[in-house]
Amino acid sequence: MNTHPYLRAYMAGITVPTMLLLVVLSGFLIARYTFHIPIPIERAIIFPMALVPNLFGVWNIFYLWLRPRRHLPIGFHGAILPFILAPAGLTLATCSGFLVATSSGLAWFHDVVIPYRFLAGAFCFALIAYYLVWKYLVGFFNEVLGIA
Amino acid sequence: MSKDETNEQEQKRIASLLKHSIAPVDGELKRDLWPQMLRRLDETSSSRSWFSVMFSTAALSSVPWFDWALLAALIIGVCVFPNTIPIWLYHF
Numbered sequence: 750m751n752t753h754p755y756l757r758a759y760m761a762g763i764t765v766p767t768m769l770l771l772v773v774l775s776g777f778l779i780a781r782y783t784f785h786i787p788i789p790i791e792r793a794i795i796f797p798m799a800l801v802p803n804l805f806g807v808w809n810i811f812y813l814w815l816r817p818r819r820h821l822p823i824g825f826h827g828a829i830l831p832f833i834l835a836p837a838g839l840t841l842a843t844c845s846g847f848l849v850a851t852s853s854g855l856a857w858f859h860d861v862v863i864p865y866r867f868l869a870g871a872f873c874f875a876l877i878a879y880y881l882v883w884k885y886l887v888g889f890f891n892e893v894l895g896i897a
Numbered sequence: 898m899s900k901d902e903t904n905e906q907e908q909k910r911i912a913s914l915l916k917h918s919i920a921p922v923d924g925e926l927k928r929d930l931w932p933q934m935l936r937r938l939d940e941t942s943s944s945r946s947w948f949s950v951m952f953s954t955a956a957l958s959s960v961p962w963f964d965w966a967l968l969a970a971l972i973i974g975v976c977v978f979p980n981t982i983p984i985w986l987y988h989f
Contacts, residue, residue, distance in 0.1 A: 752931060769989050776986040788983055797989055831988075838988050857987075861980050871981070874974050875988060877967045884964070889951050895934055 754896050755810050761890035762809030765882060766802040773797045788858045792845040796838050804834060809887060813896055823891070827883020831875045 777793060780786040812826045842848035842857070849856045854864040863871060891897040975982060 773986045780983045
């Protein structure tokens, strides 16, 4: 009998970013209407709404497929994902017009400037965040769906 | 008859004896495991919600100290640079 493990892996993978989408949208709305950061929500939401959940699902399928072949702990497997997501997010943001490279750093939403010297540190923080999210949240949903 | 041929015949005989002594194995499962899986899920969910399981004392105490340290570093980083929160949100 086929119990569709890859479908369950996809569902377990998309659960976390789908739940976080509400937080993301609320955060964008608060930033725009309370702190007056000019975030173009309709363009900025495309990446966290369409690409991130699907990539989480596909990455979890890849984890399940990879497990019998070359086992990597799920936290480290998840920490590799920013190497794909960060360039994709930066490209989409640049194409959508809310990320501009200036002489002082990367200007997000025409308001927040991240100096170039902080970019490596910010990326390390992304790795930590993804490591923790995958180890504890995605790992938990994998357990719940019986594919851990 | 050479020694090699005798050995080959002997091996074939042993292989055939082994085949007959072991019952054939079905590639497909004879029973459906999904109801058992559902029962297991029900047992867990009926007693406690997934949220309380995730944040139970047992679950939290099993987290190693360096993961707590990483989480603390992350929270401190966000507190020190609060204007980066929209960028974090964008990447999730």
